[in-house]
Amino acid sequence: MDLGVWFSGLLLWITLNTYRCQNYQSYTYQAGKALAEPGFLNLTLPDMSTCFSLCQQIIKCDSVSFDTNSKECQMNAENSVSGSISSKSGYLFSDVTTSATLVGGCATSSCALEEICIMDANGGMAGCAMVQGS
Structure with a gap:
């Protein structure tokens, strides 16, 4: 199995399983x-909603660009103020504010800038996972 596909699946699973534990901001x-x-x-x-929500859980993520055709979510360390926005057909862009309303074990997360907080089945913090991609 392709490592990138496996990692995407893992992050999607983490995102879907943490929806119940967070109060996401609308975008x-x-x-x-x-x-x-x-x-x-x-x-x-x-x-786009999944892309945005996952970005909110990563401190380093300040914006997302989502390709509606390929379904590629591009997480960016810059936003519309610190970076440069360009016209790109088929894309959606949004600035992101890291969720300030994490609850449960992730409310006091000590995860690093490039890590995502992972919750266990009981709502406690299971640990941090390094986010890596293409």
């Missing part, structure tokens, strides 16, 4: 726009 997006700089993490995810 607005700009259609036909993307950050010009390459992202620090690119994953194939089902939709």
Whole structure:
């Protein structure tokens, strides 16, 4: 199995299993726009909502560019103020604020900038996982 596909699946599972433990902020997006700089993490995810929600759990992630055709989620360390937005057909762009409302074991997470907090089945913090991608 391709490591990138396996890792994307793992992050999707983590995201879906932590929805119950977080109060996500809603998002607005700009259609036909993307950050010009390459992202620090690119994953194939089902939709913009999943892309946005996962980004909220990673301190380093300040914005997302989502390709609606390929379903590629580009997580960026820059946002619309610190980076450069360009026109890009088929993309959705949104600035992201890391969720300030993490609950359970992740509320006091000591995860590093490039890690995501993983919760166990009881709502406690199971640990941190390094996010890596293409």
